[in-house]
Amino acid sequence: MDDSDAIDFGEFDSDSETPRWPSLQDIFDADSFETIAENAASYISRARFRDAEHSSSLVAIKSGSIDPRFSKQPHDIGKELRILLSTDHTNIIEVLGHSYESPTSTLHYWMPFLPFDVYGILSNPRMSPHAPPGGTSDISADPSSFLVVAKSIIYQTLSALAYIHKHGIAHRDLKPRNLLLTADGHLKLIDFGIAWTENTDERDLWPEPRGRMCFDVATGPYRAPELLFGAADYNAYATDLWSTGAVFAEFFTPLRLCKAYDDDGDWCQDGEESGSESDSDESAPKQPFIVPKGLSPDSPDVEWVRESLYDGTRGQIGLAWSIFKVHGTPTSESWPGFKDLPDAQKVTFTQVPAVDLQKLLPNLPPAEAEPDHHASLDLIRKLLAYPPENRLRAVEALKHQLFRMGVPLLLPTDYPPTEGREGKEWNGRTLADFVSQYVSASENVQA
The missing domain is CATH 1.10.510.10 (Transferase(Phosphotransferase) domain 1)
Structure with a gap:
């Protein structure tokens, strides 16, 4: 299918006094909003529908500017939405809806929240x-x-x-x-x-x-x-x-054991390992699990991270x-x-x-x-x-x-x-x- 042409992003900045797009607060429960990720070009929020019939459904809302002054090359949320609306495949996330805020040139689209x-x-x-x-x-x-x-x-x-x-x-x-x-x-x-x-x-x-x-x-x-x-x-x-x-x-x-948190920012320790090769010996085969010296898999403040x-x-x-x-x-x-x-x-x-x-x-x-x-x-x-x-x-x-x-x-x-x-x-x-x-x-x- 190809619904992308049905959305003319060039008309988003219309001077019409009549809002063309519903606000997110009209669609989603304001108390349910939670920012779960962000970068220099966009951010992701999690929310629930206001509609009682769908209130149990969680969605992920992606928001970003379509104004190049407030975006970051090559990020383009408008192009992203057009692409997603033009695709129809079981392994590609589906778009449930979208909206636009003219004062901030911000485009929003939402999709099912996957855990x-x-x-x-x-x-x-x-x-x-x-x-x-x-x-x-x-x-x-x-x-x-x-x-x-x-x-x-x-x-x-x-x-x-x-x-x-x-x-x-x-x-x-x-x-x-x-x-x-x-x-x-x-x-x-x-x-x-x-x-x-x-x-x-x-x-x-x-x-x-x-x-x-x-x-x-x-x-x-x-x-x-x-x-x-x-x-x-x-x-x-x-x-x-x-x-x-x-x-x-x-x-x-390998999976490497790391500190779950560290005040000095040294999240994963290098150096000597127990039950594994030394990092300096690049010719030796790696081991399935790397446990740095001083850490124990049974400690409550460690976690495994895939290399x-x-x-x-x-x-x-x-x-x-x-x-x-x-x-x-x-x-x-x-x-x-x-x-x-x-x-x-x-x-x-x-x-x-x-x-x-x-x-x-x-x-x-x-x-x-x-x-x-x-x-x-x-x-x-x-x-x-x-x-x-x-x-x-x-x-x-x-x-x-x-x-x-x-x-x-x-x-x-x-x-x-x-x-x-x-x-x-x-x-x-x-x-x-x-x-x-x-x-x-x-x-x-x-x-």
Whole structure:
């Protein structure tokens, strides 16, 4: 469907004295409003409808300015809303309504509030084929359940990408926090605020034709390497594929024990670890769980955090170097077009070879769990390929052997029929039964 043309954002600043749009207070209970996330371009509120018939329904309201003076390139909430209204896919968040405040040039749209996200699942120590350390006797290794959930999440993510890429849309900010889940494991891709479209629109705040594309997109460890070297004309769909590969890899990276809070801001401790390798020994295989010296899994003020495959904490050059240390410094053979990137020759990197990816992914299915062990590695490698054109397209990735062999692919019970080897139950359990092991009722997301 395509309802985007029904909204003329250019007419929002009408001088008419008659309000064209209802206020949020007319639609939602003012006492229920709660800001749950914000950034430089927008903020998210949670609220309930005033209407008694729908008062039990929670919504997430995204608000942002359509005035470029009060927005931040390339964020464009007007474009985001037009994109969402033009899509119709089970793995993309649906828009329930929208409104506009002329005095502040603020656009609001609301969507169902979903309680869980993939970031929360990845941070759960149960999400491993190995039993976590500590004295919690009720947590044991469950490789099959772990893989059922991982497969379903990645399949649904790829399904959303295949759909938007077919329609000329690239998300450009795919990360665990932008992948929300219902209690039954139904995934919804959110936050199209910096999405790129093949066709430009005169209503766009920040037009991005080829040659003038913004490379300051995606988040930290999920940024494709070509974005780090000033590319203004790049394959935006391929950057989504890299991000997906980085997210998928995190299902198998270590979980690190961190302080839940720290007055000095040193949230995660580095240094010596017990039961794991030293951070300085980069050649040693990583362990499934990393416990820094001085911390105990049984302490009440600690929590597990999933490590990213790449280091997004040290700027663009630091991120690029962390990528090169995994996949090797680009050469004319491994990435023929790398030297053509605008900033590729401004920094000289030490030549290092690619490492064995298995050493960095200690939570992979055990080697004896074939074909899942090999298939998981193969899909990650095909998504995290250097030349963007070599990355496995989403529509082809949906046919990958990972989803056709080994532990079965389970989809939500309300998922539309698809072609392939998937089901709604395995050993008498639905996807919702498996997901329930890894989510907490106290989680509160939709950032």
